[in-house]
Amino acid sequence: MNLEHIQADGLFLIGDPHIAATPPGQRLSSYTSDILDKLEACLKRSKELNLVPLILGDLFHWPRDNSNSLLVDLIALFGPYKPFVLIGNHDKYQARFTPDVSMAVLDAANVVRLMSEPGPAFVLETPEGNVLVGASPDGFPIPKEFEREEFERENGKFIKVVWVAHHNVAFPNYKKPHYAIKEIPGIDWLINGHIHGPRPSSTAGGTTWANPGNISRMAFTRLSLERKPQATIWTPHCTDLERWDIPHRGFYEVFPNQEFLPEQDDADAAESKFLQGLERLAWKRTHEGSGLKQFLEENIDPDQPESKLIWDLYTEVTDGNR
Numbered sequence: 001m002n003l004e005h006i007q008a009d010g011l012f013l014i015g016d017p018h019i020a021a022t023p024p025g026q027r028l029s030s031y032t033s034d035i036l037d038k039l040e041a042c043l044k045r046s047k048e049l050n051l052v053p054l055i056l057g058d059l060f061h062w063p064r065d066n067s068n069s070l071l072v073d074l075i076a077l078f079g080p081y082k083p084f085v086l087i088g089n090h091d092k093y094q095a096r097f098t099p100d101v102s103m104a105v106l107d108a109a110n111v112v113r114l115m116s117e118p119g120p121a122f123v124l125e126t127p128e129g130n131v132l133v134g135a136s137p138d139g140f141p142i143p144k145e146f147e148r149e150e151f152e153r154e155n156g157k158f159i160k161v162v163w164v165a166h167h168n169v170a171f172p173n174y175k176k177p178h179y180a181i182k183e184i185p186g187i188d189w190l191i192n193g194h195i196h197g198p199r200p201s202s203t204a205g206g207t208t209w210a211n212p213g214n215i216s217r218m219a220f221t222r223l224s225l226e227r228k229p230q231a232t233i234w235t236p237h238c239t240d241l242e243r244w245d246i247p248h249r250g251f252y253e254v255f256p257n258q259e260f261l262p263e264q265d266d267a268d269a270a271e272s273k274f275l276q277g278l279e280r281l282a283w284k285r286t287h288e289g290s291g292l293k294q295f296l297e298e299n300i301d302p303d304q305p306e307s308k309l310i311w312d313l314y315t316e317v318t319d320g321n322r
Ligand SMILES: [Mn+2]
Pocket: 016, 018, 057, 058, 088, 090, 194, 195, 196
Protein backbone atom coordinates (compact mmCIF):
# COMPACT_ATOMS: atom_id res chain seq x y z
CA MET A 1 0.00 0.00 0.00
CA ASN A 2 1.45 3.33 -1.08
CA LEU A 3 0.68 5.63 1.82
CA GLU A 4 1.90 9.20 2.19
CA HIS A 5 4.66 9.56 4.81
CA ILE A 6 4.83 12.74 6.87
CA GLN A 7 7.52 13.66 9.39
CA ALA A 8 6.16 15.29 12.55
CA ASP A 9 6.02 14.84 16.33
CA GLY A 10 2.33 13.94 16.57
CA LEU A 11 -1.21 14.98 15.65
CA PHE A 12 -3.00 18.29 16.23
CA LEU A 13 -6.72 17.46 16.41
CA ILE A 14 -9.41 19.99 15.51
CA GLY A 15 -12.99 18.91 16.29
CA ASP A 16 -16.04 19.76 14.14
CA PRO A 17 -15.51 23.42 13.10
CA HIS A 18 -18.98 23.67 11.44
CA ILE A 19 -17.93 26.72 9.47
CA ALA A 20 -20.72 28.53 7.63
CA ALA A 21 -21.16 31.78 5.74
CA THR A 22 -24.40 32.44 7.65
CA PRO A 23 -24.38 32.04 11.44
CA PRO A 24 -26.11 28.84 12.59
CA GLY A 25 -28.60 28.89 15.43
CA GLN A 26 -28.31 31.91 17.70
CA ARG A 27 -24.71 32.79 16.88
CA LEU A 28 -24.18 36.44 16.03
CA SER A 29 -23.02 37.78 12.67
CA SER A 30 -19.28 37.44 13.35
CA TYR A 31 -19.57 33.62 13.23
CA THR A 32 -17.68 33.09 9.97
CA SER A 33 -14.70 35.26 10.90
CA ASP A 34 -14.69 33.83 14.45
CA ILE A 35 -14.32 30.28 13.12
CA LEU A 36 -11.81 31.28 10.44
CA ASP A 37 -9.73 32.92 13.20
CA LYS A 38 -9.89 29.74 15.28
CA LEU A 39 -8.87 27.56 12.36
CA GLU A 40 -5.96 29.88 11.62
CA ALA A 41 -4.84 29.85 15.28
CA CYS A 42 -4.99 26.04 15.28
CA LEU A 43 -3.01 25.67 12.06
CA LYS A 44 -0.33 28.11 13.26
CA ARG A 45 -0.06 26.30 16.59
CA SER A 46 0.24 22.92 14.89
CA LYS A 47 3.13 24.22 12.81
CA GLU A 48 4.90 25.73 15.83
CA LEU A 49 4.68 22.38 17.60
CA ASN A 50 5.61 20.35 14.49
CA LEU A 51 2.30 18.45 14.55
CA VAL A 52 0.11 17.29 11.67
CA PRO A 53 -3.23 19.19 11.69
CA LEU A 54 -6.26 16.92 11.38
CA ILE A 55 -9.90 18.05 11.34
CA LEU A 56 -12.18 15.38 12.86
CA GLY A 57 -15.13 15.86 10.45
CA ASP A 58 -17.87 18.47 9.92
CA LEU A 59 -15.56 21.17 8.63
CA PHE A 60 -18.73 22.65 7.12
CA HIS A 61 -22.06 23.20 8.84
CA TRP A 62 -23.95 22.98 5.56
CA PRO A 63 -22.47 20.78 2.86
CA ARG A 64 -23.28 22.92 -0.16
CA ASP A 65 -24.16 26.47 -1.14
CA ASN A 66 -21.44 28.01 0.97
CA SER A 67 -20.47 31.40 -0.44
CA ASN A 68 -17.60 31.62 -2.89
CA SER A 69 -15.92 34.14 -0.62
CA LEU A 70 -15.88 31.61 2.23
CA LEU A 71 -14.37 28.97 -0.05
CA VAL A 72 -11.76 31.46 -1.29
CA ASP A 73 -10.90 32.31 2.34
CA LEU A 74 -10.57 28.61 3.21
CA ILE A 75 -8.39 27.93 0.17
CA ALA A 76 -6.07 30.79 1.17
CA LEU A 77 -6.00 29.63 4.80
CA PHE A 78 -5.49 25.90 4.17
CA GLY A 79 -3.07 26.14 1.23
CA PRO A 80 0.16 26.49 3.23
CA TYR A 81 -0.83 23.74 5.72
CA LYS A 82 -2.86 21.17 3.78
CA PRO A 83 -4.62 19.78 6.86
CA PHE A 84 -6.07 16.28 6.86
CA VAL A 85 -9.86 16.48 6.85
CA LEU A 86 -12.12 13.60 7.81
CA ILE A 87 -15.53 13.58 6.13
CA GLY A 88 -18.35 14.07 8.66
CA ASN A 89 -22.11 13.84 8.27
CA HIS A 90 -22.41 17.61 7.75
CA ASP A 91 -19.92 17.56 4.87
CA LYS A 92 -22.15 15.38 2.71
CA TYR A 93 -25.37 16.05 0.84
CA GLN A 94 -28.10 13.40 1.07
CA ALA A 95 -25.67 11.15 2.95
CA ARG A 96 -23.23 10.97 0.06
CA PHE A 97 -19.91 12.63 -0.61
CA THR A 98 -20.24 13.97 -4.14
CA PRO A 99 -18.45 16.57 -6.29
CA ASP A 100 -21.20 19.13 -5.67
CA VAL A 101 -20.33 19.67 -1.99
CA SER A 102 -18.09 22.50 -0.79
CA MET A 103 -15.47 20.06 0.50
CA ALA A 104 -14.96 18.83 -3.07
CA VAL A 105 -13.95 22.36 -4.05
CA LEU A 106 -11.23 22.41 -1.38
CA ASP A 107 -10.10 18.99 -2.59
CA ALA A 108 -9.98 20.15 -6.22
CA ALA A 109 -8.00 23.20 -5.12
CA ASN A 110 -5.52 20.76 -3.55
CA VAL A 111 -5.51 22.52 -0.17
CA VAL A 112 -6.74 19.61 2.00
CA ARG A 113 -5.76 15.98 2.42
CA LEU A 114 -9.15 14.38 2.25
CA MET A 115 -10.00 11.40 4.44
CA SER A 116 -13.10 10.28 2.54
CA GLU A 117 -12.30 6.57 2.29
CA PRO A 118 -12.09 4.07 5.15
CA GLY A 119 -8.80 2.41 6.06
CA PRO A 120 -5.13 3.35 6.54
CA ALA A 121 -4.62 7.02 5.55
CA PHE A 122 -0.98 8.00 6.14
CA VAL A 123 2.21 7.18 8.00
CA LEU A 124 3.39 9.64 10.63
CA GLU A 125 7.16 9.41 11.00
CA THR A 126 7.93 10.54 14.55
CA PRO A 127 11.31 10.62 16.31
CA GLU A 128 10.02 7.67 18.40
CA GLY A 129 9.06 5.60 15.35
CA ASN A 130 6.40 5.24 12.68
CA VAL A 131 2.70 5.66 13.52
CA LEU A 132 -0.10 4.48 11.24
CA VAL A 133 -3.11 6.80 11.05
CA GLY A 134 -6.36 5.29 9.74
CA ALA A 135 -9.83 6.70 9.23
CA SER A 136 -13.50 5.80 9.38
CA PRO A 137 -15.36 8.67 7.69
CA ASP A 138 -19.08 9.11 8.37
CA GLY A 139 -21.04 6.29 6.76
CA PHE A 140 -18.29 3.69 7.10
CA PRO A 141 -18.10 1.44 10.17
CA ILE A 142 -15.44 1.63 12.84
CA PRO A 143 -13.47 -1.60 12.26
CA LYS A 144 -13.94 -4.49 14.70
CA GLU A 145 -10.23 -5.20 14.38
CA PHE A 146 -7.24 -4.17 12.28
CA GLU A 147 -4.99 -6.86 10.77
CA ARG A 148 -1.90 -5.15 12.01
CA GLU A 149 0.65 -7.92 11.58
CA GLU A 150 -0.41 -8.55 8.02
CA PHE A 151 -0.25 -4.82 7.28
CA GLU A 152 3.14 -4.49 8.96
CA ARG A 153 4.56 -7.29 6.81
CA GLU A 154 4.33 -4.99 3.79
CA ASN A 155 4.71 -1.63 5.49
CA GLY A 156 7.14 -2.12 8.36
CA LYS A 157 6.49 -1.89 12.10
CA PHE A 158 4.35 0.76 13.73
CA ILE A 159 4.84 1.87 17.32
CA LYS A 160 1.17 2.93 17.41
CA VAL A 161 -1.94 2.67 15.27
CA VAL A 162 -4.33 5.64 15.62
CA TRP A 163 -7.80 5.63 14.05
CA VAL A 164 -9.97 8.73 13.59
CA ALA A 165 -13.76 8.42 13.38
CA HIS A 166 -16.95 10.50 13.29
CA HIS A 167 -19.46 8.25 14.98
CA ASN A 168 -22.06 7.73 17.73
CA VAL A 169 -19.85 6.19 20.38
CA ALA A 170 -21.06 5.26 23.86
CA PHE A 171 -19.17 7.91 25.80
CA PRO A 172 -20.81 8.91 29.10
CA ASN A 173 -24.02 10.96 28.76
CA TYR A 174 -24.38 10.38 25.06
CA LYS A 175 -27.92 9.47 24.18
CA LYS A 176 -27.65 7.72 20.84
CA PRO A 177 -24.69 5.35 21.16
CA HIS A 178 -24.15 2.91 18.34
CA TYR A 179 -20.62 1.76 19.15
CA ALA A 180 -19.64 0.37 22.55
CA ILE A 181 -16.23 1.32 23.92
CA LYS A 182 -14.25 -1.90 23.65
CA GLU A 183 -10.87 -3.15 22.58
CA ILE A 184 -10.23 -3.02 18.84
CA PRO A 185 -7.40 -5.50 18.29
CA GLY A 186 -4.60 -3.84 16.31
CA ILE A 187 -5.69 -0.26 17.13
CA ASP A 188 -4.17 1.67 20.07
CA TRP A 189 -6.19 4.89 19.84
CA LEU A 190 -9.65 5.67 18.52
CA ILE A 191 -10.13 9.46 18.32
CA ASN A 192 -13.68 10.56 17.59
CA GLY A 193 -15.29 13.78 16.28
CA HIS A 194 -19.07 14.16 15.95
CA ILE A 195 -19.92 14.35 19.68
CA HIS A 196 -19.48 18.06 20.34
CA GLY A 197 -19.21 18.00 24.13
CA PRO A 198 -15.75 16.81 25.25
CA ARG A 199 -15.76 13.44 27.04
CA PRO A 200 -13.13 11.82 29.25
CA SER A 201 -10.97 9.27 27.46
CA SER A 202 -11.66 5.64 28.22
CA THR A 203 -9.42 2.60 27.81
CA ALA A 204 -10.70 -0.89 27.00
CA GLY A 205 -8.02 -3.55 26.69
CA GLY A 206 -5.35 -2.18 24.36
CA THR A 207 -7.51 0.58 22.87
CA THR A 208 -7.98 4.09 24.28
CA TRP A 209 -11.07 5.93 23.04
CA ALA A 210 -10.94 9.75 23.04
CA ASN A 211 -13.57 12.37 22.22
CA PRO A 212 -12.00 15.83 22.41
CA GLY A 213 -15.16 17.82 21.48
CA ASN A 214 -15.61 20.56 18.91
CA ILE A 215 -13.94 23.96 18.58
CA SER A 216 -17.07 26.01 17.84
CA ARG A 217 -19.82 26.96 20.28
CA MET A 218 -22.93 25.99 18.36
CA ALA A 219 -25.74 26.01 20.90
CA PHE A 220 -26.81 28.71 23.34
CA THR A 221 -26.49 26.54 26.43
CA ARG A 222 -24.83 26.70 29.85
CA LEU A 223 -22.43 24.04 28.62
CA SER A 224 -21.22 26.37 25.86
CA LEU A 225 -20.91 29.19 28.40
CA GLU A 226 -18.81 27.10 30.76
CA ARG A 227 -16.45 25.32 28.44
CA LYS A 228 -13.43 26.68 26.62
CA PRO A 229 -13.02 25.87 22.93
CA GLN A 230 -10.00 23.58 22.76
CA ALA A 231 -7.95 21.68 20.25
CA THR A 232 -6.04 18.59 21.37
CA ILE A 233 -2.64 17.07 20.82
CA TRP A 234 -1.73 13.42 20.42
CA THR A 235 1.88 12.26 20.72
CA PRO A 236 3.12 8.65 20.59
CA HIS A 237 3.76 8.21 24.30
CA CYS A 238 0.90 10.29 25.69
CA THR A 239 -1.50 8.65 28.14
CA ASP A 240 -4.25 11.14 27.23
CA LEU A 241 -4.76 13.95 24.72
CA GLU A 242 -3.22 17.25 25.74
CA ARG A 243 -5.61 20.20 25.56
CA TRP A 244 -4.84 23.57 24.04
CA ASP A 245 -7.11 26.58 24.64
CA ILE A 246 -7.92 28.22 21.33
CA PRO A 247 -8.01 32.04 21.51
CA HIS A 248 -11.71 32.89 21.46
CA ARG A 249 -14.16 35.70 22.18
CA GLY A 250 -16.40 35.97 25.24
CA PHE A 251 -19.64 33.97 25.25
CA TYR A 252 -21.81 37.11 25.13
CA GLU A 253 -19.75 38.53 22.28
CA VAL A 254 -20.80 35.59 20.10
CA PHE A 255 -24.32 34.94 21.45
CA PRO A 256 -27.13 37.40 22.24
CA ASN A 257 -27.40 38.43 25.88
CA GLN A 258 -30.61 36.61 26.81
CA GLU A 259 -32.06 34.08 29.24
CA PHE A 260 -31.26 30.41 28.95
CA LEU A 261 -34.09 28.09 28.03
CA PRO A 262 -34.92 25.33 30.52
CA GLU A 263 -32.03 22.85 30.56
CA GLN A 264 -31.82 20.78 27.44
CA ASP A 265 -29.10 18.32 26.66
CA ASP A 266 -26.81 19.66 23.94
CA ALA A 267 -27.21 16.41 22.04
CA ASP A 268 -30.97 16.92 22.08
CA ALA A 269 -30.57 20.49 20.89
CA ALA A 270 -28.28 19.38 18.09
CA GLU A 271 -30.69 16.70 16.99
CA SER A 272 -33.90 18.72 17.14
CA LYS A 273 -35.37 18.50 13.67
CA PHE A 274 -37.47 21.59 14.32
CA LEU A 275 -34.45 23.68 15.25
CA GLN A 276 -32.46 22.33 12.33
CA GLY A 277 -35.36 23.24 10.05
CA LEU A 278 -35.50 26.75 11.49
CA GLU A 279 -31.75 27.18 11.01
CA ARG A 280 -32.12 26.06 7.44
CA LEU A 281 -34.98 28.49 7.02
CA ALA A 282 -33.00 31.38 8.45
CA TRP A 283 -30.35 30.59 5.88
CA LYS A 284 -32.86 30.26 3.05
CA ARG A 285 -34.52 33.50 3.92
CA THR A 286 -31.46 35.55 3.12
CA HIS A 287 -30.85 33.74 -0.16
CA GLU A 288 -34.20 32.73 -1.52
CA GLY A 289 -36.93 34.78 0.13
CA SER A 290 -39.92 33.31 1.91
CA GLY A 291 -40.79 29.82 3.06
CA LEU A 292 -41.69 30.43 6.69
CA LYS A 293 -45.41 29.83 6.21
CA GLN A 294 -44.82 26.51 4.47
CA PHE A 295 -42.35 25.47 7.16
CA LEU A 296 -44.80 26.29 9.93
CA GLU A 297 -47.64 24.48 8.19
CA GLU A 298 -45.50 21.39 7.89
CA ASN A 299 -44.11 21.45 11.42
CA ILE A 300 -46.64 22.99 13.78
CA ASP A 301 -49.09 20.62 15.44
CA PRO A 302 -52.39 22.54 15.75
CA ASP A 303 -53.25 20.59 18.92
CA GLN A 304 -50.23 21.91 20.80
CA PRO A 305 -50.97 24.90 23.07
CA GLU A 306 -48.04 26.97 21.74
CA SER A 307 -49.21 26.69 18.13
CA LYS A 308 -51.67 29.57 18.36
CA LEU A 309 -48.95 31.77 19.85
CA ILE A 310 -46.58 30.91 16.98
CA TRP A 311 -49.23 31.61 14.35
CA ASP A 312 -50.16 34.90 16.00
CA LEU A 313 -46.51 35.93 15.97
CA TYR A 314 -46.22 34.89 12.36
CA THR A 315 -49.30 36.93 11.39
CA GLU A 316 -48.08 39.94 13.33
CA VAL A 317 -44.69 39.87 11.60
CA THR A 318 -45.96 39.23 8.08
CA ASP A 319 -48.83 41.74 8.35
CA GLY A 320 -46.35 44.29 9.63
CA ASN A 321 -44.31 43.85 6.47
CA ARG A 322 -47.12 44.46 4.03
MN1 LIG B 1 -20.62 17.89 14.15
